[in-house]
Amino acid sequence: MTFRPLTTADGSAWILRATAGPVDESIAGSDVPATVPGEVQLDLLAAGLIDDPFDGANETTQAWIGYCDWQYSTTFDWVGDDSDRHDLVADGLDTAATITLNGVEVASTRNQHRSYRFDVGSLLVDGPNELVVEFRSPIEFAREQEAILGARPTVMHHPFNAIRKVASNFGWDWGIDVSSSGIWKSIGIESWSGVRIASVRPLTEIDGTAGTVAAAVDLEWAAGASATDLAVTVNGQTGTIHVKPGQTDAAVRVDAGTVELWWPRGYGEQPLYDVAVTAGDSAWGGRIGFRTVTLDTAPDEHGAPFSFFVNGQLIGIRGANWIPDDAFVTRITGERYRTRITDAVDANMNMLRVWGGGMYESDDFYDACDELGVLVWQDFLFACGAYAEEDPLYSEVEAEAREAITRLSAHPSLALWNGCNENIWGYLEWDWRRKLGDLTWGEGYYFDLFPALVAELDPATPYSPGSPFSFTRYAHPNDPRNGTMHIWDVWNSKDYTSYGEYQPRFASEFGFQGPPAWSTLTASVHDEPLDPYGTEMLVHQKADQGNLKLERGLGDHLPAPRSIEEWHWATQLNQARALRYGIEHFRSLWPLNTGSIIWQLNDDWPVISWAAVDYAGHRKPLWHALRHAYADRLLTIQPRDGVPVLVAHNDSAERWTATVSISRLALDGTAIAGHFVDIDVEPRGIMLLPLDACVLAVKDATAEFVEASADGVDSAFWYFVEDPELALVPTASALDVSVERFDGGAALTLRATSLVKDIVLQVDRLHPAASVDRGLVTLPAGATAVFTITGDLPESLPTVFPMLCSVNDLVTR
Template identity: 50%
Template sequence: MKASTPLDHGWTLRLDPRGHRPEQAADALVDEGVPARVPGCAHTDLLAAGLIPDPYLGRNEEEVAWVGRADWTYRTTLTGGSGGGHERADLVFDGLDTVAEVRIGGRVLGRTRNMHRAYRFDATQALAAGGDVPLEVAFTSAYEEAEAVRARLGPRPNAYPEPFNFVRKMASSFGWDWGPTLVTAGIWRQARLERWSLARLAEVRPEVTVAEDGTGRVRVRIAVERTAGGAARTLRASVRVAGVEATARLQPGSDAATICVEVPDVALWWPRGYGEQPLYDCEVTLGTDDTEEVALDSWERRVGFRTVVLDTAEDAEGSAFTLRVNGQPVFARGVNWIPDDTLVSRVDAARYRRRLAQAAKAGVNLVRVWGGGIYESEDFYDACDEAGLLVWQDFLFACAAYPEEEPLRTEVEAEARENVVRLMPHPSLVLWNGNNENLWGFRDWGWAEELNGASWGEGYYLDLLPRVVAEADPTRPYWAGSPWSGSPERHPNNPRHGTTHSWEVWNRLDYAAYREDVPRFMAEFGWQAPPAYATLRRALGEDQLAPDSPDMLHHQKAADGNGKLARGLAPHFGAPVGFDAWHYLTQLNQARAVATGIEHWRAHWPVCAGTVLWQLNDCWPVTSWAAIDGAEREKPLYHELRRLYADRLLSLTVRDGRLALAVVNDAPTPWEGRARVRRLDAKGGEAAAYEPEFTVAARAVGLVELPAALTELGDPAREFLVAEADGLRALHFAVADKEFVSPAGEVRTEVVETAEGADVTVTAHTLVRDLLLQADRLAPTAKADRGLVTLLPGESVTYRVSGWDGTGAVDAALWWVDKARSAAG
């Protein structure tokens, strides 16, 4: 049986004296080094040793930039010998970041140049003599590799000044418009020593399908590697799923087999909100005919039975982009996912589950793994399988022209094949996507002229990657990129076809412009806001809490980001005075902008088949488009997503120039009820009312026409509409907040201690728009169960706050529009 020994202790990290040594590096880093943690990276080890400051605080990112320019060596000691009589000893690294040379006893075993691949080196001879054998993994700076490849192949355009498109490394570690520049190096995933004999499983590819009669089929393609002692042996491979087993024999000279298992009447795996997520153990065992009781190697994963089709049929509106799971069309309530920490080795299984549980709680049913990050660990996809979160997986190309020549092309193909095979057992994975914005960039960003005929990645997206998916994972659809209209004959960001990205609105327009288009699938859109108050206070310090302070601006990576925030506020609120008002209003504006888009697009299902918010999460404390900040705190946008992505949603929408009530029902049962729509005066008087009945089928949208006597406001500066049904509410104000005339907000608060913290009940004496309790202002550990709430006169809301003892005044933590407007110019 194969024996596996983790190599997770006894490591040291030191500067490579033969490589580049920055001036900031201490002598001790060359002589003795520091203890190293594996998995990890140079940054995390130097942090643990107290040799660099936390790069997420203040402007420390600039102070640690030298780390990414240095060459680093990891060292440990292995125990040589036969290791229990095994024929072969392999060093296995699930991830090396990025350009490395692996040496045992001074002998070079191999070299690497790809963060996104695993590596296996035959160390048998190097360990044969026994005793203590030194192991070294020497890393060359990714900058050096990228700059050398660029010099050899010629420049290529990209959206940022760093050379990330010349090395197969996480692109966003070179910085992004939401992330720091922390160019890491290290053994970032598990390392181990594997000893084995006769044969091992080199590759396992389970293709999981469902027949029309409900039979689940698992066709497992296996490849084996043999030792000299196993070359003449007949091998036996078996596959077991749900109590059903099938076996194949591999005769001498054969290193591959296909084994099929059929499981009758399987329970189908569904996206969350559409059904359950049953998972079945799939076990593959390798042995020999003459040693049936002893397994040479084994492989086990959980699989789910479901079908997935990408519907791109042409219709009167253009061509669709609709995911169908088990034949059921799904409206994708999605979020984009970036690496949850720039120092990615710090993200463990518990953190993945926390973040994905937050996504599911917000009503999300699809997570897009964005192409500038990483192929996430098994823990991520396991959590998605269990929660019913569909996964759209980008191949790792983003916002740049990528050379198609060597040494990159071979790496790209090997990386793609390995990760397709690694991830294909997961039922949550429903789409492979070729790239992020590169087809669009070539068309609209001036790349064609700059490239002057040089390769830029088109061959990857339209040839290599679809071939890899078709050969290795034919059960899933592939799409060439996002945005992509499905044809080179059409503009890649054509909203009538395929996937669309909407960034013109954030960059140049008011968010009301979201209502001007009905895309077939909105794959990226978003609006910025700063992180939570407690997150900023820790990252910047009290003296830097100002929109334009040096540290605040350092934690704003978007081009003219604060200018766009200000221009987004101006038409609605004017210019806020003071940090607190600015902080509240920018967070409110983010939630309102996203709500404007999602309410509009959901009301146009099935023409629009999905919205994927940019973005769910952050990788450090930063002003960004995220709903959850880099300290894991939920912004008001997160709580607004819970309303927007609920199964049922009410919205007041304009159709054909008239206001109507959209009744969105993404539940599995019809929605029958009576709505109450009122026109109210800001002082609380009712000017008109209408109570229509409605019936909306499951997974459908209904439009309720409203009479002109209700919707024609007598004085738009004082009157507004409220629609309610089954505990849900929609509001419509015809003018901007700064033009709306209402009494100064008056509230009464009551605090009651509870076992988990305290309940804060707020009662409104007047109209109170977008009331927010910023719980982290009460205590850094405090968390409220809800976000923005609009109260009519006499209404109350209770915020349940955990992590706070209920002591102290709550006034400074409570904000609403009129309170913030009083500080506006």
């Protein structure tokens, strides 16, 4: 069995041409060198025919690309061999494609989320061969399919729900509309004889320490093939059966002996075991982990929980939603996946939800999650729209789902299959029922097709029809008392303290916006002067009335910014505070609430958004807030019936015993009142403790605050007034700063002489590649913190705003 890649990296020369549509005059008739795998815009950019699509207002000036048909072509030399089959294998075509080989049409495809294989042995000739892949305009193709299927509601301007393509590629309320086309995964010719292993699902079972693999193997046979043995080896143990020609599926059971359990991070180790499958000359290899995952949604006295159990252990979920990490998905490398998932791990997360408007990610994503102990909640790719349940869409949906379930079922990190994002909610509450009439809208996928396929192909992984969902037909799908909940009224219309009004069993989507790092923003936005409502700034703000909501969201918490630098810092800070407020409140409800998944971890281009890590990889203040709020051991002061109480949440395997110092302090550090409490919190447990009356008996609310501190954890703070009313002093007057340079960076030691709130170093202003190890640090008078900066730094380091930021800069006038 041999594979002949037809990709640029393997020496194939591809040409791109525009063949129809409103082609720009500078490109019409041109043959453009193409990269495969790749995408149209990236080829045009590499050829110098367009500017960076992410820069300025280029999204608008380059919109014509998505309305055009495009052709990829290559010529390759071929020498025949003795193989019985020669298959053209295309792992990913985006999206409506017609393939011809030597002038003969091989096939037409219509699904970005599938791979394809075609027997082309009769079409290959010795010597030069020409392969052509023609792509329809994704926008026009979507419109054509909408006309065939019937128009259905969506949240975006293109009918993304009529075709099987990454929905956010058409734009989203955080995403650029690039409407791309291209051969986005590997393509080549595989030659083989006898039998071919088409797929393997190595499903695991565990009984105590004894592991078993039940491997389901799909086979394909060439004409004249002979019977052969099918062998599966794991952990040094092999199971073998005899298979006969024409047998398309087989099951091999292997007793793997004594194995170690795979756990999510924070709950144990992540041992992985190689699996090798052979049949004739065909071989397959993969990795597995032994674990069980169950989902508890059984009714209880409060409604219905949404609780993950791994190996019988209840898991407190601390996570984020994941979107494609680049609008041009072929640029997402294994290294980039690993870096971004490490961002999640370093922020103390243990779950990523692959959102339904994106894609089934590369194996690199799931491999990294397996290795790093990050659970994966995998949406089927249906988001914020009504979807037809008739052909030609239905058969495509079933085929892609079968392929995705089969491919991902081996990963121990996979913890949930989810039918859709917000579509059940949308049908009930977004006026879809009136608009749809008798049209189908996706219900049959979420309640019939997908659960049946999961039960058939990956029965050990739980399934949910949608998010949000209440797991009963008698409750609103977004009922906080049941199942999963999305909370968006806070961002859209309320103060972020309104998170405290909710007691969700599981908050699977909620978020608050903030701009990216300064260097990320200014590299793409060039308005003069820079302004929140500048032309290019608004191109990079996709949310409806987004900047107005950013300003409204400041509320009484922070004063109106006086400059673009203050606007940038204040809105970043407010984003961080909003999510920290919500998460700490939800965690204080444990175990009534068993998880939070914020919107969102990452960005797919430079944009003002809900992300914690911007497109350039800068960790925003929100990321530092998440690292604190998602810590294994959390101290937080929460209101209960209008009275603040201390909450100690211990999401670790060890008992937490500590003495907590609770003090009411003046801004200059003078201790006014205080007491000590001893805590003894069982593993995965929680304690709520009242604060002494002396601590709460504030005399001057503008000049006093409460700190709760203990060894080994971040302090919790309580303030009696909002920041604009606090008698803070300017940062420069409240901090003593010393700088120690070292090769490759510098250490800044900050010592407070008066309270300094939420210190952040915007080190990307020194160099776009610079980074800092901590942020969002509050220093009471007398406290010290060291910030370590790495990167190519200037000789002189500024230690004032806007490089060194705090709340004090915003409220002192």
